[in-house]
Amino acid sequence: MLRVSGLSKSFGAIQALNNVDVEIARGMIHGIIGPNGSGKTTLFNCVTGLLRPDAGTIALDGMEITSNRPEIIARKGIRRTFQAGKLVPGMTVLENVMSGVNDGIGMAAVDAALRLPFVRSRRETEIHDRAMAALAMAGLEASADRWASDLVWTERQLVQIARALVGEPKLLLLDEPASGMGVREIEKVEEIIRTVRESGVTVVVVSHDVKMLMNLSDLVTVLNFGEKIAEGVPASIRTNPRVLEAYLGAE
Numbered sequence: 001m002l003r004v005s006g007l008s009k010s011f012g013a014i015q016a017l018n019n020v021d022v023e024i025a026r027g028m029i030h031g032i033i034g035p036n037g038s039g040k041t042t043l044f045n046c047v048t049g050l051l052r053p054d055a056g057t058i059a060l061d062g063m064e065i066t067s068n069r070p071e072i073i074a075r076k077g078i079r080r081t082f083q084a085g086k087l088v089p090g091m092t093v094l095e096n097v098m099s100g101v102n103d104g105i106g107m108a109a110v111d112a113a114l115r116l117p118f119v120r121s122r123r124e125t126e127i128h129d130r131a132m133a134a135l136a137m138a139g140l141e142a143s144a145d146r147w148a149s150d151l152v153w154t155e156r157q158l159v160q161i162a163r164a165l166v167g168e169p170k171l172l173l174l175d176e177p178a179s180g181m182g183v184r185e186i187e188k189v190e191e192i193i194r195t196v197r198e199s200g201v202t203v204v205v206v207s208h209d210v211k212m213l214m215n216l217s218d219l220v221t222v223l224n225f226g227e228k229i230a231e232g233v234p235a236s237i238r239t240n241p242r243v244l245e246a247y248l249g250a251e
């Protein structure tokens, strides 16, 4: 579904990505691990058009999308969350999720949420229903009308996932979706990610949490200092000498 070939990106003297190849197959939960600073977020930023790579290509379903504008890439079916991403505090949970539609109609739909149902347009109703479905998938249906500012950290992270899902992506990129969470909360996030995959969305999860990604992923790619040092099923990654030395040794 997604093919990243020879991707490189530097920031001054820092080579954040160095000739990285990754292929994401449809229907997978694909984990990307690596210590802090290994280039995981930079990879997402290049794939979603927020950064222009220095070299390499990115193709979605065989069509090159390298350096397309972010909104074009979003419209082609790639949605993401941000590491420690923020919600709009003056809006409800539902409004935050609806604004993720991000096609120019999202904000109008937020206004519509304040009106009575019978004056909503069909399009607005559709966005509302999609947002409720996305919230349900994230286990937050009952929190739809709460203020975003009243949520605890874990709930905010889950709303971010719902906000990405409302765009009905075929490929969902999650950047550290369980950062700052306890064991029980991490398990909940894993369950949600599995549910998302079962609904037909291909998922790429970036994390420095080895244990979580080993549990969750069908396939794992390991980055270290901007280079891919290993790739395979979790069992093979766990025993890979390069991974043990370069990554686990650094913990």
Ligand SMILES: Nc1ncnc2c1ncn2[C@@H]1O[C@H](COP(=O)(O)OP(=O)(O)O)[C@@H](O)[C@H]1O
Binding pocket: 011, 014, 015, 016, 034, 035, 036, 037, 038, 039, 040, 041, 042, 043
């Ligand atoms: N916008 C930027 N400007 C300068 N350096 C950056 C920028 N983004 C990332 N970097 C650097 O690139 C490297 C990789 O960062 P990042 O992709 O955020 O790693 P990770 O997500 O794996 O923790 C780090 O050394 C980081 O400091």
Ligand SMILES: [Mg+2]
Binding pocket: 040, 041, 042, 083
């Ligand atoms: Mg990061």
